[in-house]
Amino acid sequence: MTLSIGERAEALIAELGISSPSELDIEAIAFDSQVEVVYEKMSGCEATLVGFRDRAIATINPSGVRGRERFSVAHELGHWHLHRGRSFACRVDDPSANLASDRHFEKEADTFASHLLLPRMLFNPAVAAYGAPTFQQITRIANEFETSITATALRLVSVNTLPVIVACYDRKGKRWAIPAADIPRRWVLKDKVDEDSYTFDMLHSGKECAGLFKQPADVWFQNNDAGKYELREQCIPSFDGGALVLLYLESPMLSAGFDWNVNRRYNEHGSYVTRRSTAR
Known part of the structure; x- marks a missing residue:
C-alpha cells in the first residue's frame, strides 16, 4: 500500500x-x-x-x-x-x-x-487537553513543539478533529482559507471582512481579540441562511500585516442541508443564470 x-x-x-x-x-x-x-x-x-x-x-x-x-x-x-x-x-x-x-x-x-x-500521535493529545483551543493555547502548543503559530493552527485544521477553519484576511479581503475536511462544503466564506466581525475591528483600529467570541454565522458566510446559526471567532495579527482568523462552527452548522442558492447567479428577471450562459 x-x-x-x-x-x-x-x-x-x-x-x-x-x-x-x-x-x-x-x-x-x-x-x-x-x-x-x-x-x-x-x-x-x-x-x-x-x-x-x-x-x-x-x-x-x-x-x-x-x-x-x-x-x-x-x-x-x-x-x-x-x-x-x-x-x-x-x-x-x-x-x-x-x-x-x-x-x-x-x-x-x-x-x-x-x-x-x-x-x-504527539499533536492530537496536546490539542485534546484544551478542547477547542484559542490562539493563546495554540501558541502554547507551538512553543512546546517549536513551531510557528501559523503552522500549528494549520495542523489543527489538517488533523480534522474539530469543526475549525483557519483563514488569513487583510483590509483588501481574503488571502486564503483552509477548513477542516469534515466541514460541509456548502459553507462559503465571504471574500471581504464584515464590519461586524472582530477581525474588522483589529484590522482597522488595532482592537485586540482576547478570546473566542460568538458571532452570527452571516458575519462570515455568504449563505442566505447563515443568520440562523452561530460560530466562534478569534483573530490575531499575522506577521505580514494581515489577520490570522480562527473560526469554530457550532454543531447545527455541521448538519445543515445542502444550500442550493450559494454561488448561484440570477438575471434581472429572477431566473438562474448557468455558467454556460454567462460565458456567452
Whole structure:
C-alpha cells in the first residue's frame, strides 16, 4: 500500500522512536536522512536544497525565529524524500506563503513538514487537553513543539478533529482559507471582512481579540441562511500585516442541508443564470 505524504513523514518519527515534542530535533532527523543542515545568510530565498546521489545539503537562511527555521529544514526534508533528483530554492519561512500559490511541489513539502514537526500521535493529545483551543493555547502548543503559530493552527485544521477553519484576511479581503475536511462544503466564506466581525475591528483600529467570541454565522458566510446559526471567532495579527482568523462552527452548522442558492447567479428577471450562459 502506498503511504500518503503525511504517513511517510510520520513513519520517520516512528522509526526514530520519538515519543515527546522535546525529542523532535529537526537537525538530527535531517542527519539521519543524509541531509546536512547549514545556516547561512542568503538573499532571494529562505532555503535551498542541493543533493547528489544519497546525500544532500540544505542551506537555511537564519531568521532569528526558531519556528520558521525548523519549518524550513522540515520543508527541505520534504523535498528530499518526495522530489529527490531536483534542486530547490524556496521561500518557506511561513507555510501560508504557499497556500495562496499553485506550486504543487511546495505544497507537498509543506504537508510533509507539518506532519514531521507536529506528528499526529504527539499533536492530537496536546490539542485534546484544551478542547477547542484559542490562539493563546495554540501558541502554547507551538512553543512546546517549536513551531510557528501559523503552522500549528494549520495542523489543527489538517488533523480534522474539530469543526475549525483557519483563514488569513487583510483590509483588501481574503488571502486564503483552509477548513477542516469534515466541514460541509456548502459553507462559503465571504471574500471581504464584515464590519461586524472582530477581525474588522483589529484590522482597522488595532482592537485586540482576547478570546473566542460568538458571532452570527452571516458575519462570515455568504449563505442566505447563515443568520440562523452561530460560530466562534478569534483573530490575531499575522506577521505580514494581515489577520490570522480562527473560526469554530457550532454543531447545527455541521448538519445543515445542502444550500442550493450559494454561488448561484440570477438575471434581472429572477431566473438562474448557468455558467454556460454567462460565458456567452
